Amino acid sequence: MxxxxxxxxxxxxxxxxxxxxxxxxxxxxxxxxxxxxxxxxxxxxxxxxxxxxxxxxxxxxxxxxxEKSLPARPKVDLLLAMPRPKVLKRLWAQFAALGVGKIVLLRAGKVERCYFDSHVIEPDFYVNLLLEGLQQARCTHLPEVQIEPLFKPYIEDRFANDFSEHWKLLADPSGKKRIRDFQCPDGAQRTVLAVGPEGGWTDYELEMLRGKGFALLGMGDRILRTDTAVVGLLSLLHEWAE
CATH class of the missing domain: 2.40.240.20 (Hypothetical PUA domain-like; domain 1)
Known part of the structure; x- marks a missing residue:
């Protein structure tokens, strides 16, 4: 602590x-x-x-x-296909420690519906883990958490309001560009990173997300587990931003 x-x-x-x-x-x-x-x-x-x-x-x-001034809010947000509950349990503290402003947990096509019945997405469970991550990293900004169990209605109806001023990056093995190949577009105030399930985004989901302005981002040929990919990508993004 x-x-x-x-x-x-x-x-x-x-x-x-x-x-x-x-x-x-x-x-x-x-x-x-x-x-x-x-x-x-x-x-x-x-x-x-x-x-x-x-x-x-x-x-x-x-x-x-x-201090009179507030610490800067993390400028990276996360759109994450709901991982297995035991994986998400490990990730909560890491979200806060690595610096995420907002987390949207989304049901993708290859995500089991029963995952959204788990206690790990109840505030009484995850808030203490987020606080643990903040205390580790010496940060005070508690990430905002939003649960979205339906992919299409969220992307079509609410995504634009949540991420209107964001630079949008979509993590997928098909992405040929690495983070070093990108330049943040003018006017983007924040970054939103989309990470899919371990089975990958479906072609339909990739098409919808790219239609919302996401650029494909790759990490190489290795297929990573959700927790490994999230930690690695967030670390790369923060390092790149610095």
Whole structure:
């Protein structure tokens, strides 16, 4: 835990009292004593420092000071064909740690309908994993999550509103261009990366997505699992943007 992440309603008059796993981490891992300064941040808010004012076996009280400016929101969004639930479980924290602003989980043709009945897409499950990723990466921006169980209605009716100012990249083994071959178009404020299921996008889905302005992006001849492809592509995109 590289950042003690606080919810806005936990901070009153620049003070907070923690009694949960964060307090345990401060006591057991950081071995903090009164006067110790710790990195803190507010979910979707500023970064700052919290000085330990009181610590005991039950709770930890911090006096906080925060930066005036907010950290930049990640400029990469993700349109992801719903992976197997056990794969998605591994990915939630990575989405936040690597820096994704918005995640749209979409049902593609080669995605089992039952995946959308899984508890891993319930906010009570995934929010804690997203927070874990933010604390690892020292970031405060909680990714927005949107569930879309029908491909065609979403792409036809709502996709344009969600990603109107985006540069659009479509990951597929048929893509001949690598990320280094692209230049972000003028006027694009953000990037949306579309990653298909392990069985691949169907020809119909590729046609629809390309009709919405997506450019094909390849990573070579190797066929990758969803979690490997997502982590690799997000890392490449952020490195390229820098």
């Amino acid at each position: 590289n950042l003690i992440l606080l919810h806005p309603d936990e901070v009153k008059n620049n003070r907070t009292v923690l009694t949960d796993a964060r307090a345990k981490h401060i006591r057991k891992v950081l071995k903090a004593a009164p006067g110790k300064s710790l990195r803190v941040g507010v979910v979707n808010g500023p970064l700052g420092h919290g000085v330990v004012e009181r610590i005991d076996s039950e709770d930890v009280e911090l006096v906080c000071s925060f």
